[in-house]
Amino acid sequence: MSAIVIVGAGPAGIRAAQTLVAHGLRPCLLDEAARGGGQIYRRQPENFRRSPVTLYGFEARKAVAVHQTLDRLREQLDYRPDTLVWNAEDGALDTLQQGRAGRLAYARVIVATGATDRVLPVPGWTLPGVYSLGAAQIALKYQGCAIGQRVVFAGSGPLLYLVAYQYAKAGAKVVAVLDSAPFSAQCRALPGLLKQPLTLAKGLYYRSWLMAHGIPVHQDAHLQQIDGEQRVQSLCWRQGTSLHALDCDALALAHGLRSETQLADLLGCHFSWNPLNRAWLPDRDTAGRSSVAGVYLAGDGAGIMGADAAEMAGERAALALLEDLGRAVDPQRTAFLEARLQRIDTFRQGLEQAFPFPERWAPDAPDTLMLCRCEEVSVGEVRAVVREGHWEINRVKAHCRVGMGRCQGRICGAAAAEIIASESGLGLDGIGRLRAQAPIKPLPFGVEVAP
Amino acid sequence: MIEVDVVILGGGIVGASAALALSRQGRRVALLERDFCGSHSSGVNYGGVRRQGRPLSQLPLSQRAHGIWARLPELIGIDGEYQRSGHLKLARSLDDLAALHAYADSSQGFGLDLQMLDREQLQRRFPWVGKIAEGASFCPDDGHANPRLVSPAFARAARLLGATVLEQSEVSEVEHDGRRFILRTQTGLEVRAPWLLNCAGAWAGNLAARFGETVPMHAGHPAMLVTEPLPRVMDASTGVEGGGIYARQVTRGNCVLGGGQGFALDHARARPGQAAVLEILRQAVELYPFLEGAQAIRTWSGTEGYLPDRQPVIGPSRTQPGLLHAFGFAGAGFQIAPAVGEVLAELVCQGQSSTPIEAFSITRFQSTPAV
Numbered sequence: 001m002s003a004i005v006i007v008g009a010g011p012a013g014i015r016a017a018q019t020l021v022a023h024g025l026r027p028c029l030l031d032e033a034a035r036g037g038g039q040i041y042r043r044q045p046e047n048f049r050r051s052p053v054t055l056y057g058f059e060a061r062k063a064v065a066v067h068q069t070l071d072r073l074r075e076q077l078d079y080r081p082d083t084l085v086w087n088a089e090d091g092a093l094d095t096l097q098q099g100r101a102g103r104l105a106y107a108r109v110i111v112a113t114g115a116t117d118r119v120l121p122v123p124g125w126t127l128p129g130v131y132s133l134g135a136a137q138i139a140l141k142y143q144g145c146a147i148g149q150r151v152v153f154a155g156s157g158p159l160l161y162l163v164a165y166q167y168a169k170a171g172a173k174v175v176a177v178l179d180s181a182p183f184s185a186q187c188r189a190l191p192g193l194l195k196q197p198l199t200l201a202k203g204l205y206y207r208s209w210l211m212a213h214g215i216p217v218h219q220d221a222h223l224q225q226i227d228g229e230q231r232v233q234s235l236c237w238r239q240g241t242s243l244h245a246l247d248c249d250a251l252a253l254a255h256g257l258r259s260e261t262q263l264a265d266l267l268g269c270h271f272s273w274n275p276l277n278r279a280w281l282p283d284r285d286t287a288g289r290s291s292v293a294g295v296y297l298a299g300d301g302a303g304i305m306g307a308d309a310a311e312m313a314g315e316r317a318a319l320a321l322l323e324d325l326g327r328a329v330d331p332q333r334t335a336f337l338e339a340r341l342q343r344i345d346t347f348r349q350g351l352e353q354a355f356p357f358p359e360r361w362a363p364d365a366p367d368t369l370m371l372c373r374c375e376e377v378s379v380g381e382v383r384a385v386v387r388e389g390h391w392e393i394n395r396v397k398a399h400c401r402v403g404m405g406r407c408q409g410r411i412c413g414a415a416a417a418e419i420i421a422s423e424s425g426l427g428l429d430g431i432g433r434l435r436a437q438a439p440i441k442p443l444p445f446g447v448e449v450a451p
Numbered sequence: 452m453i454e455v456d457v458v459i460l461g462g463g464i465v466g467a468s469a470a471l472a473l474s475r476q477g478r479r480v481a482l483l484e485r486d487f488c489g490s491h492s493s494g495v496n497y498g499g500v501r502r503q504g505r506p507l508s509q510l511p512l513s514q515r516a517h518g519i520w521a522r523l524p525e526l527i528g529i530d531g532e533y534q535r536s537g538h539l540k541l542a543r544s545l546d547d548l549a550a551l552h553a554y555a556d557s558s559q560g561f562g563l564d565l566q567m568l569d570r571e572q573l574q575r576r577f578p579w580v581g582k583i584a585e586g587a588s589f590c591p592d593d594g595h596a597n598p599r600l601v602s603p604a605f606a607r608a609a610r611l612l613g614a615t616v617l618e619q620s621e622v623s624e625v626e627h628d629g630r631r632f633i634l635r636t637q638t639g640l641e642v643r644a645p646w647l648l649n650c651a652g653a654w655a656g657n658l659a660a661r662f663g664e665t666v667p668m669h670a671g672h673p674a675m676l677v678t679e680p681l682p683r684v685m686d687a688s689t690g691v692e693g694g695g696i697y698a699r700q701v702t703r704g705n706c707v708l709g710g711g712q713g714f715a716l717d718h719a720r721a722r723p724g725q726a727a728v729l730e731i732l733r734q735a736v737e738l739y740p741f742l743e744g745a746q747a748i749r750t751w752s753g754t755e756g757y758l759p760d761r762q763p764v765i766g767p768s769r770t771q772p773g774l775l776h777a778f779g780f781a782g783a784g785f786q787i788a789p790a791v792g793e794v795l796a797e798l799v800c801q802g803q804s805s806t807p808i809e810a811f812s813i814t815r816f817q818s819t820p821a822v
Contacts, residue, residue, distance in 0.1 A: 089722065094725040101725075103725065394490075395487050398494060404749065437749050438723070438725075438750050439748070442747060442748050443728070443732065443747045447732055449733070
């Protein structure tokens with residue numbers, strides 16, 4: 001029998017599961033991680049004993065609530081951790097679970113695949129000791145490890161201050177925070193941000209805490225170069241026209257997040273350009289219905305809105321699924337959720353103003369900069385292909401391998417799009433969309449096939 | 452309005468090499484491509500540059516193409532990662548080995564220089580081949596190339612010689628006014644020419660039918676995948692007698708494997724599908740044990756035209772003077788396409804081909820006029 005399936009056990013997936021169970025269904029919840037919670041509320045290994053407050057700070061209550069929800073639901077779910085969905089076709093999801101390939105027929109599926117860091121490469125970014133911001137956070141949250149002894153945080157977005165704060169609290173030496181957004185942008189963004197005063201307050205708190213503890217926080221600060229022999233030893237950053245140097249042994253960088261949309265793509269969802277996310281995102285209605293009947297989208301995988309929104313979107317998508325099954329759902333609840341999601345969306349627009357994308361990144365990127373680290377393709381090679389007349393991103397990929405490697409463009413795709421758009425002059429929305437190809441993540445030879 | 456000597460429908464490697472050959476002879480050419488040149492089967496195929504295993508009727512054309520491939524950089528400006536690694540056709544049973552022997556005998560005189568290897572010779576010479584192989588036939592001068600680069604480069608070379616190359620130009624209307632063809636694109640362009648070359652790959656049947664030559668063509672969708680870069684092991688491109696999987700390793704270290712059939716998403720897009728991908732992964736470790744534990748990082752498919760006898764249609768239309776066909780290569784067009792392009796140019800310029808193509812005439816099908 002075909003199942004109701006949820007892909008991803010983060011805040012969106014868990015709330016979706018809870019909602020379906022509450023209405024008498026027994027959904028199948030697939031998750032790549034060993035323990036549910038997603039990246040934001042990632043759980044430590046079973047035998048680790050740090051307190052929720054140590055791990056999640058202000059978010060401890062929410063994290064614990066999400067975890068406990070999943071724990072309570074376990075008997076009422078077909079919960080499958082350690083399970084990668086690597087392909088989808090024709091009413092079935094193809095999975096890989098501990099070296100075994102399997103197949104799961106679905107009647108309806110809620111896609112809650114989350115997000116990863118948006119990384120803008122700088123010279124030296126492939127040196128050991130350079131991490132994405134999210135990875136630096138995971139090392140701390142999951143394993144209790146810091147990425148180095150003297151750490152710099154660079155890029156932009158709310159996560160920048162949060163992770164720097166978490167590192168400093170955990171006892172790591174935070175050398176500096178380099179925020180590419182100018183202070184003026186954050187002032188301009190205030191009206192939008194005030195829609196979520198609590199979230200705003202937390203953001204301000206992290207920054208003030210860092211400054212009060214003598215950690216330099218620089219704004220309009222642009223990372224120029226990372227240097228080192230075997231690993232990161234120093235870096236160079238620019239503010240206006242003046243260049244500054246810093247010594248450090250680790251660096252975490254990101255410019256916000258990007259949605260993991262490959263599964264939605266393989267499921268056949270229609271995509272549209274989303275200027276706020278600077279990305280192609282699967283279309284969805286306010287309830288989370290995609291363009292494909294029976295496929296629902298929730299959480300950061302469908303557009304970056306954060307964990308609180310993900311919980312609500314997961315619930316809303318599950319209610320939409322129930323409505324489509326002809327079940328009675330509480331209309332007040334759906335209206336409430338949609339109104340709240342709308343508010344967060346406004347806040348999100350404020351955040352984008354506060355942490356604007358560094359528009360000069362693409363034109364200023366040197367030709368020698370390694371853009372695609374899997375296939376070792378430089379910015380100059382991509383530009384050369386564009387100058388030959390290729391402007392469609394999949395054609396550029398075909399000609400110079402950018403985005404063709406292990407990560408399938410999940411790391412370099414956003415940056416490659418910026419370079420192609422800048423070089424062609426066509427604009428980000430005019431160069432096409434990098435198509436997803438199975439497997440979503442690598443698939444080993446010699447895999448056993450489940451009967 | 453564009454007025455040329457020859458209008459070519461389809462910017463795959465067949466159409467593009469015809470455009471190049473005609474441009475080299477000073478003909479004014481317009482090449483119309485619905486999507487991007489070399490973005491369908493010509494650009495996403497396995498990349499085998501192989502004569503071994505072809506029907507004998509194709510070998511003269513294939514040998515001619517072999518000579519063109521030797522001059523690739525001079526023709527298209529890039530080497531296209533072409534290498535004459537040799538092509539190793541493996542036999543998984545003694546019957547299959549006997550079939551390889553029979554082919555080697557019958558293809559004598561065409562210049563393939565096939566070398567038969569028994570089990571022991573095979574293991575000594577190609578120790579990376581799995582013990583499952585009973586023997587093999589080796590064609591030392593066959594090889595492989597990167598289709599993503601080679602096929603679009605033919606179109607680029609034609610353009611540099613003056614051909615008008617129009618991408619994203621889907622043809623919506625084709626007529627013949629008694630003197631010449633008139634093609635209109637969905638973008639509102641009109642192209643007129645006394646010659647029309649039907650090189651539209653899996654979609655060529657529509658144009659043939661338009662001129663009353665219905666052919667029983669169907670689409671095939673090969674399943675393909677590539678590994679992460681691995682240490683260099685495979686020093687030949689490989690295939691298996693009787694079908695199965697085929698594999699090669701590129702200089703960068705990635706292994707490209709194909710085998711089995713995928714499925715169509717729509718008229719222009721296809722995917723390999725789970726079953727075919729898992730079957731490639733399973734067979735590959737039997738045939739190439741070093742792949743055990745390696746990772747497949749990407750899969751893809753394409754849309755290829757097949758006729759029931761798995762032979763292409765090449766040559767003049769029976770119903771419409773000025774119309775030439777070249778399609779239906781059954782997943783094996785990449786190697787011979789440069790020669791097909793030259794043959795089409797000969798048919799336009801000299802009125803006949805210097806290489807035999809009679810076996811590929813469209814007249815072998817019982818065609819009925821279009822309704």
